[in-house]
Amino acid sequence: MITQLEIKLKYQSEEKLNYNISSVMHGILMGHIDRAYGERMHEDGLKPFVQEVCNIKEDEFIWRICTMTEEAKIQIIEPLMKMDQFYMKHRELRLKVCERNLKEISYDTLIENYYFEEQPRNITIKFCSPTAFKSQGNYIFMPTVRLIFQSLIHKYDTFSSGTMVGSEETLEHIERYVMITRYHLRSVNFSLEGVRIPAFVGTITMRVKGPQQLVNLIKMLAVFGQYSAVGIKTALGMGRIQIGV
Amino acid sequence: MITQLEIKLKYQSEEKLNYNISSVMHGILMGHIDRAYGERMHEDGLKPFVQEVCNIKEDEFIWRICTMTEEAKIQIIEPLMKMDQFYMKHRELRLKVCERNLKEISYDTLIENYYFEEQPRNITIKFCSPTAFKSQGNYIFMPTVRLIFQSLIHKYDTFSSGTMVGSEETLEHIERYVMITRYHLRSVNFSLEGVRIPAFVGTITMRVKGPQQLVNLIKMLAVFGQYSAVGIKTALGMGRIQIGV
Numbered sequence: 121m122i123t124q125l126e127i128k129l130k131y132q133s134e135e136k137l138n139y140n141i142s143s144v145m146h147g148i149l150m151g152h153i154d155r156a157y158g159e160r161m162h163e164d165g166l167k168p169f170v171q172e173v174c175n176i177k178e179d180e181f182i183w184r185i186c187t188m189t190e191e192a193k194i195q196i197i198e199p200l201m202k203m204d205q206f207y208m209k210h211r212e213l214r215l216k217v218c219e220r221n222l223k224e225i226s227y228d229t230l231i232e233n234y235y236f237e238e239q240p241r242n243i244t245i246k247f248c249s250p251t252a253f254k255s256q257g258n259y260i261f262m263p264t265v266r267l268i269f270q271s272l273i274h275k276y277d278t279f280s281s282g283t284m285v286g287s288e289e290t291l292e293h294i295e296r297y298v299m300i301t302r303y304h305l306r307s308v309n310f311s312l313e314g315v316r317i318p319a320f321v322g323t324i325t326m327r328v329k330g331p332q333q334l335v336n337l338i339k340m341l342a343v344f345g346q347y348s349a350v351g352i353k354t355a356l357g358m359g360r361i362q363i364g365v
Numbered sequence: 366m367i368t369q370l371e372i373k374l375k376y377q378s379e380e381k382l383n384y385n386i387s388s389v390m391h392g393i394l395m396g397h398i399d400r401a402y403g404e405r406m407h408e409d410g411l412k413p414f415v416q417e418v419c420n421i422k423e424d425e426f427i428w429r430i431c432t433m434t435e436e437a438k439i440q441i442i443e444p445l446m447k448m449d450q451f452y453m454k455h456r457e458l459r460l461k462v463c464e465r466n467l468k469e470i471s472y473d474t475l476i477e478n479y480y481f482e483e484q485p486r487n488i489t490i491k492f493c494s495p496t497a498f499k500s501q502g503n504y505i506f507m508p509t510v511r512l513i514f515q516s517l518i519h520k521y522d523t524f525s526s527g528t529m530v531g532s533e534e535t536l537e538h539i540e541r542y543v544m545i546t547r548y549h550l551r552s553v554n555f556s557l558e559g560v561r562i563p564a565f566v567g568t569i570t571m572r573v574k575g576p577q578q579l580v581n582l583i584k585m586l587a588v589f590g591q592y593s594a595v596g597i598k599t600a601l602g603m604g605r606i607q608i609g610v
Contacts, residue, residue, distance in 0.1 A: 305549075
């Protein structure tokens with residue numbers, strides 16, 4: 121089960137907050153979960169959650185947390201559901217919960233609604249927050265079809281139980297049949313503890329040739345990506361995507 | 366010698382002209398040059414001139430023609446210099462010459478001013494008109510360092526007499542030491558006789574590591590590219606670049 125919690129937080133501050141607080145919110149989140157679980161996640165590498173800050177206004181913003189497994193929901197979402205406020209230490213800022221929105225979608229539903237239904241061959245992905253990939257130890261800040269779907273397949277196969285979609289052959293198929301047909305992209309830096317990670321934002325449109333099954337798989341993975349995010353450091357707010365925009 | 370002729374042309378039309386007239390102007394240009402020379406150019410493949418239309422206003426535009434060799438100057442620029450007006454048949458439009466601007470720069474000057482002078486390591490290239498490359502028979506509408514400099518080196522070595530800058534080794538050096546550090550690019554279509562060629566416009570910034578000599582070579586080729594344009598169909602108006610913008 122994938123679980124998405126959106127919390128609307130009110131704050132009072134002289135200056136408007138900005139997107140760089142995503143990593144601060146990550147710290148706050150880690151402060152509310154069981155330490156043993158947090159350490160285990162740290163060791164595991166691929167984290168079963170993503171979180172980010174969006175819709176930042178003068179006095180409120182949305183904190184969005186997605187968990188990709190049942191255990192992560194229990195360990196991460198449930199403690200947060202009980203909180204009525206959070207505290208941002210370094211700014212001495214109280215964040216008051218004024219709305220919560222919990223949404224759940226099962227991996228089976230994803231498969232039924234997208235993989236087993238005929239999907240259109242064109243698909244647009246908007247990279248809303250700074251996105252980057254790592255390949256052979258280097259940061260890559262320009263998307264390729266392979267890097268996007270390698271990341272999504274890896275996440276999907278790690279967290280969904282029961283179904284596996286990926287193999288080297290699947291990726292080769294995707295590389296052969298999926299083409300970027302339009303794009304508008306620009307590089308940005310994602311600031312993280314004084315380090316600037318080269319990344320990009322923008323939009324790409326892809327066209328899927330080949331069998332309809334592949335079209336459906338691509339669509340399903342892209343929908344999944346709206347929850348899982350894509351690429352590196354997604355637990356810190358990178359890699360959020362929206363489709364069909 | 367590289368020769369650049371800018372002709373300001375006045376016109377009277379109900380509707381403003383647009384960039385798609387570049388290929389019409391190519392037709393007009395071909396109508397004013399010796400047929401045998403035109404046919405030879407056609408057979409040769411890499412054409413020794415580029416032309417494009419820019420600064421289009423309500424009643425005037427700039428027609429820019431660059432020739433890359435002495436012969437092309439004599440065959441292309443000189444006949445155009447004698448003309449006081451041109452005629453755009455399919456629109457029944459008279460184009461009156463109201464200004465001419467002729468500029469010449471020798472390959473030796475390029476080498477002296479750029480290759481033999483210390484150049485900065487960051488360089489920005491703006492792709493002003495739709496740009497595309499061809500690689501293994503496919504159109505490529507996203508720039509890479511290799512494709513840009515492969516194209517520029519090929520043009521430079523074909524048209525400059527006396528100096529050669531390129532080899533597979535040079536290209537490998539360039540690929541290893543030149544990185545795109547920032548970009549803002551989007552795909553566009555270049556319309557040509559009913560065919561739409563996938564292309565891009567926008568800006569990239571590169572940083573050159575490695576020996577200073579390589580930095581200088583990159584800068585010299587980029588300056589050369591402002592005259593020669595880069596990639597495919599540059600005689601029809603594609604691939605115009607500006608540096609340091």
